[in-house]
Amino acid sequence: MKQSSRNAQTPPASLPVTSQLATLRDWLAFAEDAYARAGLALGQIATNAHDEALYLLLRTLDWPLDSDASVLDKRIAPAQRTALRAMLRRRVIERVPAAYITREAFLGGNRYYVDERVLIPRSYFLELIPAQLDCWLPQNGKGARRVVDVCTGSGCLAIELAHHFPNARVDAIDLSADALDVAKINVREHRLSRRVKLYRSDVFDAVPAPKSPAEKYDVILSNPPYEPSRICDDLPVEFQKEPRLALDGGRDGLDIIRKLLAQARDRLAPHGIVVIEVGGLRRAMEGAFGALGLHWLHTEDGSDCVCLVQAKHLLTSKSPAI
Template sequence: MYLPTSDLLTPAHWLGWAETAYAEHELVLGQVADNAHDEALYLILRTLELPLDSPAKVMRRLLSGEQLQRLTDVFTRRVAERVPAGYLTREAWLGEYSFYCDERVIIPRSYFLELIPTLSGYLPEGLVVTNAVDVCTGSGCLAILLAHQFPSARVDGIDLSPDALEVAQINVRDHAVGDRLTLHRSDVFDAVPVRRYDIILSNPPYEPSDICDDLPPEFAHEPRLALDGGADGLDIIRKLLRQAMERLQPHGIVVLEVGELRPAMERAWPKLRMKWLETADGSNCCCLIRGDDLATIRG
């Protein structure tokens, strides 16, 4: 990949070049930002160790030779090697919270950022959430968001991958929630001590295997274990719902993020009442199931 470094003398020059390069090389977005301008600006500021809220005048400053080399290295990896931005910076943001991430986990992103603050509205009025769990926790980001949202709750984070749990432990430490958040290596609830939860939340692997076989390069960098939901995408969801019947309080809720699987779920469980939660972008890809409705999936 050719970089006209003699012409890229300021951060603004790099931003303009990057936007064009993203389009020419058909880079895939969605892991950190949904547009080339925002992702490239983020990469520039992080690479130069500048605050993300830097004033506009910073973009006009002349860069040193060392800074030019750092930007050259980063954008070579992003554009030529198609490495996701989150892996280049080793971080991802969900709202006001920053999380460490690397190639051991998928880059944190979830509609639960906007939905977790609404979950109390689906529980009995006045209930204090005391037990919550994030199944397939990956980086631990959603378990940590649960801990922040429900300060009286004991939270479990479950994942099958020991590599993912190493990353989750970094984030648990960085967010200082280790006194209330316990990580478990387990295939769904298989190895987790029995406890009944007010909230069971999961953003599980839900992509059908044939889609995982043909992912764009950026998403192919992520661990397949965290993406592949089996032939129809429902393998982990089936197991989770079966086990949830013994793990959920009668008043409790199961909340799942399932991508484009709504038709598949409604075919699989035609009698199960699922409330599809509205999201700001209209994707409405998260469903809520009440504890007293789970019995309909037996058999």
């Protein structure tokens, strides 16, 4: 989970008067100022107030997101002003995350339905799946037939995997029935119902065991709950509106990761890989699972918080941590 730092400012009880705001440019300047005054947390869909506010304004007006700069000088009708003010009240006063207001989030060029039942999609896997996984697999990934997304949430990463591995069957696992209802919407909208199968399960507990080597996974991928519980207790308001089940990784953040690695032994093909996004737990991962030969994939921002484990290390390890 990528997020901005916490801001301790207290949100205002109401919005200033907006009757003087005539154009989208006026509303954008007003929104940016309101964001700053309220100290809103960012990072769920955008990293700066300008981009998030413009996105929300355009979506509320039902104007194209790819509009050119001339749109800023368009006049705002009275009914539109009412809708914009109501939207900004939800974002600034009630601190509702932008994606929950619009009911959508984007990974790359793909749009996903989201609501309060799921974590808002944001993951380093967006850059890593197309750029760095194939070289770890036979035939440069072209032979991948079985892949799985554990803790799938909205189903976005399972869908990204299905797009990247067009010949693979994709399993998508989550403990939350609510999250799987959202994932079902996205799988259907991306027309992948025949290739992506959803399972309600605590990691692999309720997923049928492979009956033959051919049914084992080439890729086990997960962006699991990995925030230590104490961190979850102190998240900004916007992040606390996301499902805690999707964030809280237990006392040290490793609860789900331990279980995933232990169960992956019997599910992973001999040539397969396990890839896990772990946030700020790199040192903890090295301490607990260093014997697995963790390889840290490089990310554009230098956080390098996604680790890869090869089957040959996982299957022969006697690490007490798993």
